[in-house]
Amino acid sequence: MADINLQAIHDEMVLVAYEAGRTILSANPADIGTGTKLNSVDIVTEVDQAVEKMVSSRLKAAYPDFSFMGEETYKPGTKIGPEPTFIVDPIDGTTNFVHSFPNACISLGLALHRKPVIGIIYNPYQDLLFTAIKSHGAYMTRIKGSAPQKLPLAASPRPLAGLSNALVAVEWGSSRDGPNYDLKTDVFKKLAATRETGGAMVHSLRSLGSAALNIAAVAAGQMDAYWEGGCWAWDVCAGWCILEEAGGIMVSGNPGEWNPAVDERVYLAVRGAPAGQRELVEEFWGVIGDRKMDYSV
Numbered sequence: 001m002a003d004i005n006l007q008a009i010h011d012e013m014v015l016v017a018y019e020a021g022r023t024i025l026s027a028n029p030a031d032i033g034t035g036t037k038l039n040s041v042d043i044v045t046e047v048d049q050a051v052e053k054m055v056s057s058r059l060k061a062a063y064p065d066f067s068f069m070g071e072e073t074y075k076p077g078t079k080i081g082p083e084p085t086f087i088v089d090p091i092d093g094t095t096n097f098v099h100s101f102p103n104a105c106i107s108l109g110l111a112l113h114r115k116p117v118i119g120i121i122y123n124p125y126q127d128l129l130f131t132a133i134k135s136h137g138a139y140m141t142r143i144k145g146s147a148p149q150k151l152p153l154a155a156s157p158r159p160l161a162g163l164s165n166a167l168v169a170v171e172w173g174s175s176r177d178g179p180n181y182d183l184k185t186d187v188f189k190k191l192a193a194t195r196e197t198g199g200a201m202v203h204s205l206r207s208l209g210s211a212a213l214n215i216a217a218v219a220a221g222q223m224d225a226y227w228e229g230g231c232w233a234w235d236v237c238a239g240w241c242i243l244e245e246a247g248g249i250m251v252s253g254n255p256g257e258w259n260p261a262v263d264e265r266v267y268l269a270v271r272g273a274p275a276g277q278r279e280l281v282e283e284f285w286g287v288i289g290d291r292k293m294d295y296s297v
């Protein structure tokens with residue numbers, strides 16, 4: 001286990017991601033069975049389940065000693081251990097998928113000692129692949145077979161110049177009441193509001209509908225930050241590796257924690273920049289104040 005070949009695992013994960021992409025594209029969302037989990041906006045489809053089955057059987061066959069955690073087969077309370085663990089969301093952006101909104105992906109991560117070391121994100125609608133291996137950089141491939149572009153896309157990324165110059169990704173998530181929801185919506189409002197009224201007046205807010213694609217956009221330098229509470233390790237593991245390899249940082253979405261766990265459930269991703277990363281995090285945490293999102297129950 002000590003000398004695992006990350007490049008070979010990465011290459012297999014890319015093949016698996018492309019196969020998942022073909023399954024996602026071949027499904028007609030109007031004809032597939034859908035169900036719900038926690039509530040009416042926490043959606044699962046037959047395609048999510050079929051893709052996870054294919055992914056888990058391929059990865060388990062190739063790497064029988066590794067652990068596997070997938071969104072659709074997750075058993076509440078399961079912990080991620082130090083052993084190599086595939087952390088997989090078969091379709092991240094399921095709501096987009098069921099609405100035929102072409103922004104969904106497969107998110108395939110590998111964690112080692114609970115840290116993301118490989119990240120593969122593939123949006124088949126745009127034939128857009130994001131990949132990274134720990135200490136080997138992050139890449140984006142626009143069309144299968146074309147030359148990968150190194151991330152971030154800008155050769156000299158601009159310094160971060162505070163929230164008032166930032167494009168920020170946020171998500172509504174599937175919990176739509178209670179203290180977490182109140183905090184989130186209050187922060188959304190404060191991020192957008194004018195400085196005169198106590199807000200940060202960010203350039204704007206975006207919701208791509210997929211944590212993985214939000215993080216990939218931050219890694220690419222197309223957005224400055226992404227903040228969410230309530231998502232899971234399978235939503236962020238792959239993107240996290242890609243983000244770090246592109247010079248970005250992942251900190252807690254709750255103020256004060258610079259080194260969150262992969263299953264922290266509250267995250268703030270900030271793009272790579274020659275200056276201003278820590279300042280942006282601290283300014284963001286200042287908008288949240290002394291409150292915290294809590295997903296422990």
Ligand code: LIP
Nearest residue numbers: 091092093094171173174210211
């Ligand atoms: C989605 C996440 C998104 C979150 C949604 C949902 P899914 O994952 O990517 O960030 O806001 O509630 O969890 O369900 O499409 O795999």
